[in-house]
Amino acid sequence: MSAIGGTTPAGSDGAAQGAGGKRVRLIDSTLRDGSHAVAHQFTVEQVRAVAAGLDQAGVGTIEVSHGDGLGGSSFTYGFSKVDELELIRAAADVVQRAQLAVLLLPGIGTREDLRRARELGVTVARIATHCTEADIAEQHIGLAKELGMEAIGFLMMAHMISAEELAHQARLMEAYGADCVYITDSAGAMTPNEYRAKVRALRQAVRCAVGVHAHNNLGLAVANSLAAVEEGATYVDGCCGGLGAGAGNAPLEVVAAVLAREGYETGVDLFRLMDVTDEVVRPLMPRPQVIDGPSLVLGYAGVYSSFLLHTYRAAERFGVDPRAILLELGRRKVVGGQEDMILEVAAQLSKAVATTAG
Numbered sequence: 001m002s003a004i005g006g007t008t009p010a011g012s013d014g015a016a017q018g019a020g021g022k023r024v025r026l027i028d029s030t031l032r033d034g035s036h037a038v039a040h041q042f043t044v045e046q047v048r049a050v051a052a053g054l055d056q057a058g059v060g061t062i063e064v065s066h067g068d069g070l071g072g073s074s075f076t077y078g079f080s081k082v083d084e085l086e087l088i089r090a091a092a093d094v095v096q097r098a099q100l101a102v103l104l105l106p107g108i109g110t111r112e113d114l115r116r117a118r119e120l121g122v123t124v125a126r127i128a129t130h131c132t133e134a135d136i137a138e139q140h141i142g143l144a145k146e147l148g149m150e151a152i153g154f155l156m157m158a159h160m161i162s163a164e165e166l167a168h169q170a171r172l173m174e175a176y177g178a179d180c181v182y183i184t185d186s187a188g189a190m191t192p193n194e195y196r197a198k199v200r201a202l203r204q205a206v207r208c209a210v211g212v213h214a215h216n217n218l219g220l221a222v223a224n225s226l227a228a229v230e231e232g233a234t235y236v237d238g239c240c241g242g243l244g245a246g247a248g249n250a251p252l253e254v255v256a257a258v259l260a261r262e263g264y265e266t267g268v269d270l271f272r273l274m275d276v277t278d279e280v281v282r283p284l285m286p287r288p289q290v291i292d293g294p295s296l297v298l299g300y301a302g303v304y305s306s307f308l309l310h311t312y313r314a315a316e317r318f319g320v321d322p323r324a325i326l327l328e329l330g331r332r333k334v335v336g337g338q339e340d341m342i343l344e345v346a347a348q349l350s351k352a353v354a355t356t357a358g
Contacts, residue, residue: 022264025235027061028054028252029213029244030281031091032103033237035067036245036306038286041081044090046284050240051091053276055098058268059252061124063101064091067245067306068336069128070102070109070117076339077108077306085116092121099123103154106136107337111143118147127173128154128184130335131161134172141176152211152235153178157335159189159302163198167205180209180235185224186336188217188246189302192227199231211235214250216242217299219291221250226258240273240281241289246298246305248289253277294322301330310339314346324349 031047047064054062066072066084073080080087091100101124102117103109114125125144127137137153144151153173158166170181183198190198195212202210212228212235214221225236236259238252253273256266294312298305303326311329315322328345 023234024229024259024264024266025061026059026252026256026266026268027063027101027211027235027237028059028239029063029237029249030054030239030241030252031087032063032065032069032101033067033245033249034239034243034281035065035080036309037243037248037289038284039309040066040073040078042087044082044086047087047090048094049280050276051098052094053272053280054240055095056269057272057276059098059273060267061099061101062091062095063103063124063126064088064122065102065104065117068103068108069105070113072105072108085120088117088120088122099150101126101152103128104140105129105336106140109140111140114140114143115147118149122149124150124152126152126154126182127178128156130337131155131158131166131169131184134169134176137173138176141173141178145177150180151176151178153181154184154213155182156184156186157302157304158183158185158198159187159194160333160335163201166198167201170202170206170210174206174208178208180211181206182211182213182235182237183228183233184213185215186213186304186306187302188215188221188299188305190214190224191218191220192223195224195227196231199228199233203232209234211237213237215245215299215305216247216249216289217291217295217305219247221248222254222258225250225255226262229259229262229264240277241285243281243285243289244305246308247291247295251277251289294326297323297326297330301327303330303334304336306336307334307339307342310342311346314342317343318346318350320346320349
């Protein structure tokens with residue numbers, strides 16, 4: 001690790017970090033969304049190293065769980081190499097200042113899963129639903145508050161509905177007790193203008209905080225995060241080196257640098273965060289987070305980012321172009337929880353190709 005301490009260096013114009021008292025809370029999802037990119041194969045040693053490094057870098061909230069949240073280890077979503085409760089315990093053993101967070105999707109994770117996570121020291125519950133289904137989060141947000149946890153509502157695939165409808169869903173989550181509601185661009189399909197409009201709509205609709213979670217399938221994750229902050233979002237997600245589903249998430253170290261240059265205070269030591277990314281996270285990446293053809297199609301067609309590895313496997317099995325699978329999934333407006341459609345589409349495309357060739 002670098003011996004450089006303190007806060008993020010000032011921007012090149014010499015302005016002090018955090019000028020004007022603008023504060024943004026960074027939440028790291030390397031050990032949750034990054035799980036998708038490593039096929040949910042994180043080890044205890046890797047979790048300990050990443051969590052300790054992030055804690056030392058001043059990242060205040062670290063999310064740890066299966067990529068699809070508590071209870072996600074399954075045939076449908078992919079089995080974890082190590083039980084997620086063991087990974088949470090490993091992170092809890094090494095963090096000294098940071099809060100631990102988990103993701104829970106009602107219907108995948110259960111109330112009992114959340115209770116177990118709380119017993120291990122998790123203090124932030126991120127309850128995620130499809131962007132039109134906030135009503136199924138009521139009991140889980142309520143339980144999080146009963147357990148003394150911070151409750152964050154996640155509205156996934158937020159590109160699929162209007163700003164007005166998203167604001168309505170956000171009001172529901174706030175009414176259930178959410179301390180913050182997220183615009184979650186699960187497909188990496190949104191542009192800065194869309195982020196601005198949706199953050200603005202939520203800021204007008206709710207009194208709680210607004211957060212953003214960006215994927216990089218169109219190469220816009222950092223720009224989208226900045227646009228959201230400029231419209232009043234105060235929670236921003238990222239992953240070290242962008243490690244995450246699809247083309248990855250907004251790289252947390254880049255987001256931190258950009259926000260510092262724009263005068264926002266994050267409390268993160270940028271050099272230490274760079275070290276964690278370069279020395280701990282990049283070596284465990286199975287491949288660089290790049291925008292290849294299929295990743296780009298995820299954003300272009302508006303397909304759930306976690307479908308990427310499943311699509312690669314289906315494409316290889318049936319001998320079809322993964323881009324064709326993703327385009328058809330986008331046309332059908334398939335969402336998270338419908339992973340079985342990937343194989344169905346691949347099989348249908350393979351049959352169509354064989355028929356044409358015959």
